[in-house]
Amino acid sequence: xxxxxxxxxxxxxxxxxxxxxxxxxxxxxxxxxxxxxxxxxxxxxxxxxxxxxxxxxxxxxxxxxxxxxxxxxxxxxxxxxxxxxxxxxxxxxxxxxxxxxxxxxxxxxxxxxxxxxxxxxxxxxxxxxxxxxxxxxxxxxxxxxxxxxxxxxxxx
Numbered sequence: 001x002x003x004x005x006x007x008x009x010x011x012x013x014x015x016x017x018x019x020x021x022x023x024x025x026x027x028x029x030x031x032x033x034x035x036x037x038x039x040x041x042x043x044x045x046x047x048x049x050x051x052x053x054x055x056x057x058x059x060x061x062x063x064x065x066x067x068x069x070x071x072x073x074x075x076x077x078x079x080x081x082x083x084x085x086x087x088x089x090x091x092x093x094x095x096x097x098x099x100x101x102x103x104x105x106x107x108x109x110x111x112x113x114x115x116x117x118x119x120x121x122x123x124x125x126x127x128x129x130x131x132x133x134x135x136x137x138x139x140x141x142x143x144x145x146x147x148x149x150x151x152x153x154x155x156x
Contacts, residue, residue: 001098001105003091006147009070009106010038017069020044020062020103021144023110023136024074024090029055030136032144033066041144043137052093056100063103071103074110074143108147116142 004012009019016036023030031044044066047058062068073094078084083091091107098105126134 001095001102003073003095003098003105003107006072006106006108006150009072009104012104013038013069016067018066019070019072019144019148020059020066020068021072021108021140021147022059022074023140023143024093025049025136028136029059030138030140031059031062032137032141033062033068034144034148036067038148041141041148043134043141046136052096052100056097059097060101060103063101069103071098071101071105072108072144072147073097073105074140075107077109077111079111106147108143110139110143 013019018036019034019038021030021032021034021041023032027049029047029049031047032041033044034041044062047055049055059071071094073090075090075094076084076086078087094105094107120138
């Protein structure tokens with residue numbers, strides 16, 4: 001499946017379907033879910049990053065259980081907004097995941113998402129151990145919330 005923009009992704013959803021947000025790290029994939037009204041993103045959990053087929057099966061199972069109709073995958077653009085090697089790898093992974101999980105996907109700028117989440121958690125006086133346990137899923141929610149809050153015409 002091709003990776004599409006957010007407006008097109010929203011158009012593919014049936015009424016009441018959710019979106020899954022993903023923050024793809026080297027060891028953990030943070031997972032977040034939108035509400036059925038596509039207004040609010042919430043942390044859902046984390047998946048240990050492994051073989052694409054296994055990760056796709058886990059994400060597809062979450063989609064079936066939660067009636068999610070699409071994916072929003074974090075795109076790690078360079079600070080100047082250009083596509084570097086990490087962004088190209090994320091784009092290729094999102095395309096392969098979309099095909100393997102049979103779910104449409106959109107990419108969303110994730111610059112500084114983990115840093116923003118960590119600052120919030122430090123400000124909330126969360127221990128380092130607890131931060132490590134939740135940062136990936138909270139970063140996924142941060143990315144998904146940004147995509148949900150964007151104007152419908154914004155590119156994704």
